Amino acid sequence: MSVPDTIAGAARALRDGSVTAVDLLESVLERAHLTEAQLHAYLNIDRDGARAAAEAADADLAAGNDRGPLHGIPIALKDNMCTRGLETTAASQILAGYVPPYDATVVTSLREAGAVIVGKTNLDEFAMGSSTENSAYGPSFNPWDITRVPGGSSGGSAAAVAAGSAFGALGSDTGGSIRQPASLTGTVGVKPTYGTVSRYGLIAFASSLDQIGPITRTVEDAALLLQAIWGHDPRDATSYPGPYPDPAASLGAGVDGLRIGVVTELAGEGYEPAVESAVADMVAKLQEEGATVVEVSLPSFEIALSAYYLIAPAEASSNLARFDGVRYGLRVDGETTEEMMARTRGQGFGPEVVRRVLLGTYALSAGYYDAFYGQAQRVRAAIRADVARVFGEVDVLVSPTSPTVAFSAGARVDDPLAMYLSDICTIPSNLSGDPAMSVPIGLDEQGLPIGFQVMAPSLGEETMFRVAAEVERLAGFDARPEIPVVAG
């Protein structure tokens, strides 16, 4: 039996009766069985829960209760989203064994849409990292080359989708944590407009930046998954009430007449030649299809990374104060409450989390606040002003998603600053709150995927997906990784 490998294809096959939801689930469990020893995309596969959900989805569909395009589709969740009754660790020792008493809103939405939740995917601890090597439970690897990283922090979700051990997955993106791993694994990854997907039940990292979004194999699938999870939620205090755009409305409309801005600052030193030339080739093709292409300069992008590495750690140092050994998770005993808390946090947090909490604590501390945190907020305002100016001139901005293809495991673990530079193209959209997505456009000479980033103004998802769909069509990227199978 041949099982389709996209959400849209599987949805059609379910309805013409050629597959069942149980078949779809068995196909991803078989892929996971063959590839997990090499990739470690998942922290926890919920076989029993997923089988029960797939059987229920089949029964529902047979009874004429069609819940829409995600009905019966196996979806993976990054393990920083709370799942009732299913361990949720954020890849941290401090949450080892934590079983949430509630579902995140995105999980509730997926269940109501009939999706089958396969399990929880690996990430950099508390989503802090760009390689999924900061997981307390061991790193994930890239399906295209198992000696390389899958990117991060949603590396497990991206690797699972690339390997076929999920039809789609959710990730979270604070500085590029959906788009950069999508780029490094040849998948589509979307950071929607800030405020459009509820963070209730997402373990918070930096709340003014965090956004949940889809990772899928195609642009159409990403639109289907996004539509299932976004919408107003009173449980998220910064949730957008509406109206929402339709990301799927213009998927086949092409780019004729659109104005596309190429960001001057996102090129040059540090960008691999293969990445730059693939992006330039795609821009030329878009121009041939009728788009107007202009170079645009956003000078504040040059210091976006510096601002991000003050704002995000500052917010993290506050958000992670809740992990103190009192209400849930690890406790390391001490003579006093304070000693217990300090020991719990010292032993429960991994090195990158400690680094960022210390950095954020420093940036917010008396005497340094204005020079670091206050100034970073002014840079953020300058980025918003720059972006607002150029979106008066162009419909979308484009750039590489990542300056490099997937790097070797271990290559950047001892150099935090080099690791942080992985996010240089993706961070501006988090600081501005605007949507952005990555689409695979080809492989370099080593066979490693290259991603193309499309950025749009807030609530500009319809145009962003329209351009992304055309990029996908022009690239004709349909390669799939060949993962060496280890016997047993």
Place this chain on the structure above:
Amino acid sequence: MPVDIDIAHVARLARIELTPEELETYRSQLGLILDHAARVQSLEGEPSVESSHGLGLESVYRDDEVEPSLDRDEVMASAPDSRDGYFVVPPALEQ
């Protein structure tokens, strides 16, 4: 130039107990990261102050009405130590 910071003071503020070797590693790494981050000080002028994101969303409060919440016993079951619906911790003050 790496920024020189009093790392032991910062670790105390963050309530993270670290060994002297760990403190030294973080002191040197944070010094380099802050040197890079200090580029934010190159921004000239005072941009107009506005919301941090595009939709101008502000944190909102719901009406102060009692609604069903999570089950207390289920929530307390996650606690490392609890008694009669209370979290139990070591003494807050030294004897």
